[in-house]
Amino acid sequence: MKLASPWAPRLAPGDEPPFERLAGALADDIAAGLIGPGDRLPAHRDLAWRLGIGVGTVTKAYARLEQRGLVRSLHGRGMFVAGTSTMGTGSINLGINAPPQMLSDRLLQATLAILAKRLDAETFGAYSHPAGQPEHRRLIARWLAGRGVDAEPDRTLLTHGAQQALAIALAMACPPGTRLLTEALTYPGALLVARQAGLEIVGLAMDEEGLTTDALAEALGADHGQRRVLYVTPTLHNPTTATMSAERRQAVARLCHAHDVIIIEDDVYGIFAPPGVRPLASLAPERTFHVAGLSKALSPGLRMGALVVPPDCVAEAEARLQASCTTASALQGEIMRIWLTDGTAEAVASSIRADAVRRSALAAERLPKQAGLKVNGGFHAWLPMATEAADRFVARAALRGVALMPARAAMADPSAPEGGVRISLGAPTIAQLGQALDILSDLFRPGRPVLV
C-alpha cells in the first residue's frame, strides 16, 4: 500500500501553461510549509485525474520541480518533497550571504607555503588558551580598534567564527526567562540560538535606520518582571541593509544605560560602517557584547570570529568558550596572523567593499523601480513585501533556478504580515548575478501571478 499524499492538489492561478501552474502551486505550498521535506506527492495518474489534466502535464511539472531540487524521485516509491535546501543543481545561489570571493588561489597557496615554513609541529600540536594565543588576540583587537571598537586584547576572545561568538554572548547575557528584544527582522542564526534556548523573542519596529528609538523605549518601559537583553545589528542590518546613524546609536546606548540593559551588538558587517560612526561597543563598553568575524570581511574559510566582552565578564566568557571548545586553532590563528600583518586583510576587505558597491549597483539597475529594493553598498539587498507574497516570490524564483533565503527565517515573529526577500549578491560570479537578477526582475512583469 502506498502512503497518501498530504498535498491538496491545485493549479496556481494565471495564464501560464498548466504544467507551470501545477509546478508553481507545489512550489508555493512547499515554500509556505504546507508540505515539507519527505512528504509524498500524489501519484501522477491520481493527480491528473483530480485536476483534469493530462498525465504528461504532471510528469513535466514534476520534472521541472525535480530539476530545481524541490522534489526528489525515490525509485519504486514515488515522488517526495526534497530536503530543506531550495537550491537545486545548476541554480544560482542568492540565498547564502557569502562575501564575494576575493582570495585568489595564488594568494591562498602563498599563505599556506609561508605557513609550511613558519608553523612547527610543536606549536601546531599544543593545547593553547581557549580564547586564542595572546599575539593572535592582540592582532584581532587591533583590527577591531581600526573599526572604532574599544577592544582591549584582554577583553577580546577568539572564536570559531562569529556564530560561536554570538552563541556564547547569548548564553551569557540571557539566562532562561529573558526577553530578547531585537529588530522585527533579524539574522536567522541569532533567532535559531534564541529559540533553542527557549527565550521569548520580541521584534521591534524598524525604519530606514533599523530599530526605532520609540519602539525600544516602549519595550524597555513596559515592566514584565523579566530580564531584557537587546540583540541588534546597527551596521548593514541583515536582511534589510538599514544602518544606524551616529545619533540613533547614541540614543540606543542611552536607553540601554538608563534601563540597565545588556546589548549584544552584531557587527559582522563592520567593514561597511560609514566613516565616523562608532559601534555600540565603544559607546557603552560596560554593557556591550560585541560580535565580529573575519568571514564577511575576508573569507568564511578562516573560521575566525571575535567576541569583545564587558570588563567584568571576561572570566565567565573564557569558561564558556572552554566548555564549548577547549582550545583555539593555532593553524587558523597563524593564517590570520599572516593576513593581518602583511596587509592582505586590508586589501581583501577593500576589494570586498568595492565589489559589493558594484553588485549593489547592478541589483538597483536590473530590478524594477517599483520593487522598492533597499541597497546600502553591502553584499545583500532587501525587497520588502507582504510575507505571503515573499513566500511565493522565493518559491517562484527557486522554480526559475534562483535560490533565495526563505524570508520567514529572519522574522522575530514568523507569522507577521510584513516581510520581504533578502537577495544575497556576494556568492555568484558577476555574470551569474546579472542573469539571476534578470530572472527575478521578470517575476515582477505584469501578468505574472507571483505578487497576487
Next chain:
Amino acid sequence: MKLASPWAPRLAPGDEPPFERLAGALADDIAAGLIGPGDRLPAHRDLAWRLGIGVGTVTKAYARLEQRGLVRSLHGRGMFVAGTSTMGTGSINLGINAPPQMLSDRLLQATLAILAKRLDAETFGAYSHPAGQPEHRRLIARWLAGRGVDAEPDRTLLTHGAQQALAIALAMACPPGTRLLTEALTYPGALLVARQAGLEIVGLAMDEEGLTTDALAEALGADHGQRRVLYVTPTLHNPTTATMSAERRQAVARLCHAHDVIIIEDDVYGIFAPPGVRPLASLAPERTFHVAGLSKALSPGLRMGALVVPPDCVAEAEARLQASCTTASALQGEIMRIWLTDGTAEAVASSIRADAVRRSALAAERLPKQAGLKVNGGFHAWLPMATEAADRFVARAALRGVALMPARAAMADPSAPEGGVRISLGAPTIAQLGQALDILSDLFRPGRPVLV
C-alpha cells in the same frame, strides 16, 4: 591603607628549613582553595613577627613561590596569589593531558605543502555544511568503524574538537532538571559543561574497570522523577585509567536499555581500547551519543572531533551544531583527509600507543611501589589518595616545579574524601618526564610531610 591578607599564617609541619615550611603551608592552602587568585599575602615584616621567623625567611619563601608561578608581586602593592595555573615558568607540565608529540616538523610542512597545491580559494572560502563535507564525514566514520564504532556517515557530525561534540551531546541529552550519572571521578571538561547547565551530577562508585554495575543499577533503580543520563568513559578512563571489559560494557548497555536511559560515551582514548572490546555506541547505537576526536590519537592542533548520534537525533544535532558554529573548517577537514587517506593517521596513532607504553613503564619504574600507581598503557596515570593528601601533593609538586592537575576538578563531588592525582605523561620530553617522576617519587620519601 593596605588591604589585610585573608591568609592565616602558619608553617607546615616537618623538619625542613622554615622558609620551605612557610612556602609549603602557603602552597597547600592555595591548592586547598583557602586563599585564591588575587588574594593578598601578609606583608613580609608582619608575617615574620607573627610566625617568629626572620624577614629574610619570608622573602626566601615568597621568592620560591613566585618562581613557581604561585604568587605574583605587584609593584608597590604587595604580594598576591597568582591566577589559576599552578604551572610556573620552567616547570614540567604533567597537568595537561596532551598526547606525545609524534608529528614531525617535516611531516607538517609536507602536509601544508600538499594542501597549498590542493586547496583552491573557492573551496576554502565556501560556507560548507555545519557538520562537515560529506567526504570528510565519510572518512572519519570509516576511521571510527575501524575502532568498532557503528558510525554511518549520516549519523556522524564533524566538530571543532571532541569538547564541542561533548557540549552538543550534553545539551541535547540533558534538558534542565536532568540527573547526570557519571563515574565518581571523571573528565573535568564534562563537569564544567554540566555545572554551567545547572545539572545535578551524581558520582557512581568505581572499581578497576570503571563504574560498577551495582552502583549504576542502584542509581537507575531509585526513581526521583527526574530524567537520568549516563556520561561514561569506558576506555582509559580519565583520570583513573580504568578500562571496562566486554562483559561490563554489555551489562551497562543492558541496564541503560532496561531503564531507557541515554548514554554519552566519551571515547577520546579509543585508540587505547583492548582488541575485541566494543564501544557502547555499537552495543546500544539507538541510545548512545559517541564522542570522539583526533586530538589524543593524532594531534590537538587538528581541532577535529566527531559526534555519532542515535538515528532519530541527526536533525537536532545538526541544528545545534549550526547554532554554535555555522560551518565546519574546510582547511582542517582537508588536512584530516590527507592524513586519514595517506596512512599518516594510523602511523601516528601507532607511534602514540607505543610511546605511551614506554612512558607508562617509566612511571611504574620511577614511582615507589607503595604509591599504588595505576597505569594502563595510555598517556596518563593515576595515584589514588585521600583528597586532602592529593591537594597537598599537587601543591608540593608545584613548588618543586612539577605541574599536576588539581584532583578536585575531576570529582563529581569535590568534597568527597577519596580522590587522587592524575599524572599526565604525554606532554614533556622523555628526559623531562624522568626528571619530573623523580621529583614526585621524592615526595613519597619518609619524613616528607606531604602524605601526613
